[in-house]
Amino acid sequence: MAKTVAEGFFTDKRLKEAKKLIQEALKEHQSKITGVKAADEGLKESYTELLKKVADYRGGALFYNYLGSGIGHGPLVELADGSVKYDFITGIGVHYMGHSHPGVIEAQIDGAVSNTVMNGHLQQNLDTARLLELLSTQACKNGAEVKNVFLTTSGAMANENAFKIILQKRTPASRFFAFEKCFAGRTLGMAWVTDKAAYRQGLPKTIDVDYIPFYDANDHQGSIDRAVYAMKKSITRFPGGHAGFCMELIQGENGSWVGHKDFFEALIKVCQENSISVFIDEVQTFARTNKLFTFQYFGLDKHADVVAIGKNSQVCATFFKDDHKPKPGLMSQTFTGSSSQIAASYYVINEIVNGDYMGEGGKIDKLHARFKSNLEKIAKKHPEKLSGPFGIGAMVAMSVFKGDEAKTKAFTFKLFENGVLSFMAGGHPTARVRFLMPVLVTEEKHIDEVCSIIEKTLEAME
Ligand SMILES: Cc1ncc(COP(=O)(O)O)c(C=O)c1O
Numbered sequence: 001m002a003k004t005v006a007e008g009f010f011t012d013k014r015l016k017e018a019k020k021l022i023q024e025a026l027k028e029h030q031s032k033i034t035g036v037k038a039a040d041e042g043l044k045e046s047y048t049e050l051l052k053k054v055a056d057y058r059g060g061a062l063f064y065n066y067l068g069s070g071i072g073h074g075p076l077v078e079l080a081d082g083s084v085k086y087d088f089i090t091g092i093g094v095h096y097m098g099h100s101h102p103g104v105i106e107a108q109i110d111g112a113v114s115n116t117v118m119n120g121h122l123q124q125n126l127d128t129a130r131l132l133e134l135l136s137t138q139a140c141k142n143g144a145e146v147k148n149v150f151l152t153t154s155g156a157m158a159n160e161n162a163f164k165i166i167l168q169k170r171t172p173a174s175r176f177f178a179f180e181k182c183f184a185g186r187t188l189g190m191a192w193v194t195d196k197a198a199y200r201q202g203l204p205k206t207i208d209v210d211y212i213p214f215y216d217a218n219d220h221q222g223s224i225d226r227a228v229y230a231m232k233k234s235i236t237r238f239p240g241g242h243a244g245f246c247m248e249l250i251q252g253e254n255g256s257w258v259g260h261k262d263f264f265e266a267l268i269k270v271c272q273e274n275s276i277s278v279f280i281d282e283v284q285t286f287a288r289t290n291k292l293f294t295f296q297y298f299g300l301d302k303h304a305d306v307v308a309i310g311k312n313s314q315v316c317a318t319f320f321k322d323d324h325k326p327k328p329g330l331m332s333q334t335f336t337g338s339s340s341q342i343a344a345s346y347y348v349i350n351e352i353v354n355g356d357y358m359g360e361g362g363k364i365d366k367l368h369a370r371f372k373s374n375l376e377k378i379a380k381k382h383p384e385k386l387s388g389p390f391g392i393g394a395m396v397a398m399s400v401f402k403g404d405e406a407k408t409k410a411f412t413f414k415l416f417e418n419g420v421l422s423f424m425a426g427g428h429p430t431a432r433v434r435f436l437m438p439v440l441v442t443e444e445k446h447i448d449e450v451c452s453i454i455e456k457t458l459e460a461m462e
Contacts, residue, residue, distance in 0.1 A: 036419030040082030072099020111340030155283035155310030156185025183253030252284035255432030256391030
């Protein structure tokens with residue numbers, strides 16, 4: 001069979017040899033990273049200067065004093081001051097494969113030696129074809145119809161595309177439903193969907209959103225009734241005015257609040273009765289429950305009209321049903337993603353789908369169970385300092401100091417100093433500390449070490 005020049009190049013034995021050498025060097029060097037470590041005295045000064053330079057050039061200090069050195073080992077990451085920390089927030093749920101994962105590095109090298117840095121909608125390489133097939137097949141494997149996949153470069157942009165698709169289909173309806181305290185991204189459009197006033201201060205209104213209270217596990221039927229009532233009331237107030245409902249099935253930025261199948265089905269029924277499209281924002285939840293998509297976890301496959309993913313998927317994408325196909329001209333973008341990103345995305349998603357991560361009793365369930373039981377033990381010992389844990393699968397959260405925002409923030413900074421990366425979510429009086437662990441490389445012993453650092457950090461705080 002005829003071969004392209006590229007096939008000859010990518011299978012050239014010199015390339016294979018070079019990759020082998022890189023892997024050998026990586027293994028040798030990353031084996032020195034074995035656990036949490038304080039900064040090197042000799043690097044402290046230059047690191048402080050580096051942080052100052054970054055703050056000056058980016059127009060503001062970094063949240064944490066975090067500048068990675070460029071290497072890590074599983075869930076451990078080395079910073080440029082020589083310190084080593086557990087990365088249990090993974091760039092807010094992005095580094096699913098941890099740090100310096102050999103398989104991901106190999107995929108990235110394949111991307112890096114291909115002809116262009118970036119792929120775009122006008123010119124993309126063949127790797128995109130296999131990625132689209134993988135994403136589409138996985139999304140539709142239980143009967144969902146969102147087979148069309150449009151790649152993009154951020155979660156917010158994947159959401160923008162979802163909104164545009166729905167608004168065009170449902171025109172002249174222009175309003176959206178979303179859940180109270182949801183997060184949808186930071187573009188001009190998404191800033192008006194995200195339910196946080198501070199994130200849109202001074203920005204002109206771009207979209208009308210009616211907020212529906214989220215599910216309350218302590219009041220199952222009551223919260224369903226209240227949400228359905230709020231939706232119906234709003235539909236009566238704006239007849240024919242709603243185009244779509246943007247649903248985060250597990251609220252991530254708000255602190256891992258988990259919804260319920262009955263709750264979503266009740267709201268989706270109202271959507272269907274009123275020609276309102278169901279949009280599921282999976283930017284944060286993708287690959288975090290024991291199903292690849294959280295709409296699969298809740299069994300909502302048949303109801304999804306449009307879905308967005310990002311973060312763990314390494315590339316971002318909007319999925320849509322045939323009946324939501326946009327008209328020519330509505331969507332395009334220069335970039336779909338970098339060549340390395342697209343290759344890494346294929347590798348990571350394949351690994352998730354074919355490894356032992358998903359399904360009941362899979363790795364995600366096991367990691368969750370271990371994290372939960374460790375945190376429960378700490379909560380029992382220190383009920384005034386820790387409550388929870390909350391969340392599901394690889395989205396774990398806890399409350400410290402009864403959800404006090406200032407103390408929660410202080411705790412996350414202390415935890416960072418002590419060697420664990422976490423992040424604050426939500427706000428007073430329900431602020432939480434959350435963890436998005438690197439599932440591919442986390443083992444139970446890592447969770448035990450992280451929990452022991454959590455406990456020591458809490459004990460040292462008043
Ligand atoms: C649910 C959800 N949607 C959208 C976004 C926006 O993604 P990005 O930051 O990649 O634009 C986020 C980011 O945290 C998110 O959690």
